[in-house]
Amino acid sequence: MLEDLTIKDFAIIESEHIEFSKGFTVLSGETGAGKSIIIGAVSFLLGGKAEISQIRAGCHEASVCGTFVIPQKGAASEWLSEHGIEPENDRILLRRFVRDTGKSGAWIGAVPVTRTDLADFSAFLVDIHGQHDHQSLMRVPEHRKFLDARAGITEEVAEFTVLYTAIVEKRKLLAQLDFSDAERARNIDMYTFAVNEIEEAKLSPGEDESLEAEESRLSSFEKLYAGIESVKTLLDGGESGIIPLLKKARRESQQASSFDRTLNQLDSRLESAFYELSDISEEFSSYSQKLVYDPVHLSEVQERLSLIYNLKKKYASSQSAPLQEVFDYYEDAKRKLEQLGAGGQDKESLRVEITAL
Structure with a gap:
């Protein structure tokens, strides 16, 4: 007021x-x-x-x-x-x-x-x-709210709304259970097959991305190996390599800075560059030693990727879709199986609940 x-x-x-x-x-x-x-x-x-x-x-x-x-x-x-x-x-x-x-x-x-x-x-x-x-008085759906407020039954209406929503949902579920037995059986078979197929795949979140990266590395072995060797040669490949030349530059820099201390800071930076590049060279060498061509593992990775792509083709929007879409379909299929009665849903108990509501 x-x-x-x-x-x-x-x-x-x-x-x-x-x-x-x-x-x-x-x-x-x-x-x-x-x-x-x-x-x-x-x-x-x-x-x-x-x-x-x-x-x-x-x-x-x-x-x-x-x-x-x-x-x-x-x-x-x-x-x-x-x-x-x-x-x-x-x-x-x-x-x-x-x-x-x-x-x-x-x-x-x-x-x-x-x-x-x-x-x-x-x-x-x-x-x-x-x-x-x-x-708002001109909007017909609002009329009942004013009438309920005037009657002082707003709380009772809210409680009734909760019950009514529940009974509508259960009636809808019962209707789904009551449709054609043949169609219901087909849907149960379809969702059961999908659930079993996805479960048997034992997928992991993000597995497709890591496998694609692994497949790219293994299938490009020759180019990868050649590139690593080229880097190693440029860094530490005899007297013309960057590191040996830096080593010579360091000796000259140390001698020059002994005559003029103002060059000490530059000499320190050159020394840091030398050690940093030496460390990088060692890491490339270590990576090169571990780099082994494994055609068997490549075949396994490609086979696993093929399985994932097929699952995406069936249960996701496309083969390039995120793997999460397959997980979402799996959860939805399990829910629908429960609604169809494959998860132990008892139609008679549902009818009892509806009657009680």
């Missing part, structure tokens, strides 16, 4: 404070008395458009405040609780302004809010009929 309204410099209103008593209130007056302006101010307070034209001529800011009585239980109270706003004495103050600079602001209680939040919250408080917004 709107308890009071304060309007300042809005349209042609300089300052007005209106208090509403409990019950039915009527504002009457001749054309031009300002009835529509008061409705416009309320609409502005509830989250309507904020325009510079709403500011009284010669002023810099228009503002509207309103105090609302909030029931302790209800949608409005729940909204405030969800947004961490506490009413005082079951009342909440709404405040909004617009300035001639175009800036506007709104508060619910002491909390600044967006226009969208203001409109969402105020929808629980006020309905305005006419050429304005907030016409």
Whole structure:
């Protein structure tokens, strides 16, 4: 319920404070008395458009405040609780302004809010009929909510909704179990085959990506080996290699820095480069020694990849799809088997549950 309204410099209103008593209130007056302006101010307070034209001529800011009585239980109270706003004495103050600079602001209680939040919250408080917004009374699906609230049965309706949702789901499941036995048997066979085939594959998350990398390495053995050998030769391949040349450069650098200490920092950097490249060369050598062509392992990897690609072709959107899609299909197939009765679902017990609900 709107308890009071304060309007300042809005349209042609300089300052007005209106208090509403409990019950039915009527504002009457001749054309031009300002009835529509008061409705416009309320609409502005509830989250309507904020325009510079709403500011009284010669002023810099228009503002509207309103105090609302909030029931302790209800949608409005729940909204405030969800947004961490506490009413005082079951009342909440709404405040909004617009300035001639175009800036506007709104508060619910002491909390600044967006226009969208203001409109969402105020929808629980006020309905305005006419050429304005907030016409939830015109929406037929909303009628039952108002009737339930008036009857004081909102909590009972919420409990009923939970039960009704449960019974609808179970009736749908029973209908699935009751369709053609032949079609049901075909679906059970199809999902059972899929579940068994995927289980037998013993897939691991990300296995396809690691196998593809392994397959690329093994099938490109000759190019990989030749590349590693070329790197080793360039780094440490006799006197023309980078490391032997760096070694000579180090000796010259050490001698030069012994004559001029300002070269010490450069000599240290050259020494660091020498040791870093020497370490890199050793790691390439170590990698080269472990590099062995294994056609048997390559065949095993390609065979495993072929199995995974076939599973993706059957149970995923494409062969290049993520392996996770196969896992998703597997879980979905198991759920459908349970719904079809293959997982021990008893139609008679389901009927008993529906009757009880």
